[in-house]
Amino acid sequence: MAGFQMKRLGLMMEPEPDNPLEVEGVLNPAGVRGPDGQFYLFPRLVAKGNYSRIGIARVKFNADGDPSEVERLGIALEPEADYERRTDGGGGCEDPRISYGEDLKRYVMTYTALSSRGPRIAIALSEDLFHWQRLGLATFRPYEGIEFNGVDNKDASVFPVAVPDPQGQPAMAIIHRPLFPGTRPEETVCQLSSREVDLHRESIWISYCPLGEAGDEPYYLSHFELHDRLASPVALWEQLKVGGGTPPILTRHGWMVIYHGVHELAEPSTVAHKLCYSAGILILSQEHPRVIRYRSPEPVLTPELPQERMGTVANVVFPTAIDRRDDLGLPDRFDVYYGMADNRIGVARLDVPESLPTGALADPPRAKRSLPKGDQSQTESRRDVPITIKKGSSPTCHTQP
Template structure:
């Protein structure tokens, strides 16, 4: 009998609990879907989702929705309006606009919710940050400005980037000093907006598939001025696609959480047939959810990762929608000792699953 590879042992599973939010008939901001929510708690402790709301023409906003419960389980929402619109010029292109796919991390040492989101502006998707003390009023910090790193022989600011999420506390930086760290996913193909330009890989990278990277800002700088968060440096590769279920690309999901094994990162993986344009809906791929354990002493180091997905598209809402076959986890919250993962379903609805320990 073969011995299981400990590098592929993730002692957690996801168990579906149903749909918690669907587009509201007659609501103009939701005619093309509600999906991929962030989450957080207002100062009174009330749990909220901050879903991506998509109106006609694929224009996205960030909404606010109070989570309601039935028998202790998240079962629905009560809408509380919108908190972020594509108002800034760099969030609007000539034929597109959007503030998309928010991820929120509550950072106690800063006393702030840190939201990362995708600003879909003139040069396509670029990551940006905003902060809030109360979850309802947000201050833009602006687009992320990656520091130049000579050993990469490239400028990360050239490339579209998505799936940005922050750790909830300072972690050891590459120099061993405390730093606020963010995970992100650069995309190396520049041909989509400059035809013929093609793929430009950083030095030392031979695999052009988008993967998970980490960048840091020294904690002392952020605690002096939170605007330092938009100027990360010390960029390092964390993980690339490894298994069939994530063969095309991978990206971070909700903010990492501390577990006894290290930092648990739920991530998504994509398989199937890629499209020439990565920014149009692709109906020939499948998005599934997996997990990694990152080293608490060096969060750029993967200790273990799931060889099989923890959850793949199975239900009708996951298999049919704006983009079919999508399970896209983006938020995780603990309620009375139970961890709930909220996820996008086929770019149309929002579902919830329970994160359970298996051993």
């Protein structure tokens, strides 16, 4: 195989007729193997007024081992805490990601809590996937004058094992992308034909919670003290925004994250800006995840099907869950579950190549740190410098329909 390729397997979930909990969509699920070895999805269920709950469903597989349908099992989380509810009675628990924390011996769910303050990252723990203990909103210490607290934030996920923080200590690490004012794609699309990217405010970040200080008190796990900037927009298909996607999962090449990028569709006949959400690949060093080993120059999945091009939000594929098919004896095979136009859930197959493709994108350079030999990369070379992105035509797509 020449590189990373994705093949669609089909539609997994869509709103049930006459189900008021799903009248506005079923989308953006978390996914994880349970204690029983089965694979569970945790879809966002959207009721009238954009009121979201997190459901739970068991995935069923056909004779070939491909995911084919789901069995709905109820609700995992619904808005109850004050940080999940608005004063007008609305609110939401949205877009979860789940990893099994091997050091914690518990499942860790990150999700978007929607209150009157806006979207924020919330965290919950579980031992069995059916009963969840809320830890509250994630908090972040400032970094070089950047204040993360009080800023809209979403699409977060955690590593399943402890990784070294910037001081070399083991930590629970979270990937997130703060939505600083002016950095939403609806805002960046209105800027000039070329713009200077603010590297600190338009990037995906890794933040760290030292495990050694958590002790027996799990609430400490929601406080993140140190930070590394991970990735900024560099390619045309992500020129307006980059953000999180599936939780980090270990491959033969290192930690893989399927992230999302946003660009503007080239439709000169229309006045309004039309956005397109696509998916790409990040491969991070297993030992030092802040080091990018590979970044796909073009998307591996982009809206093509009618269900992806038309829906609650048009032209969206949004990866949020991933399943390594160890159960089939295929550790290089992954099933990727993704939101389709903010209304349905699809699944696609990704087979990881034996070697990393050449021609990977380089991220803007950053401050150099001392790393073990073999982990140095062109992304760890010098102080942060701004980059300029020029708008262009829609990127090509290598997705196999």
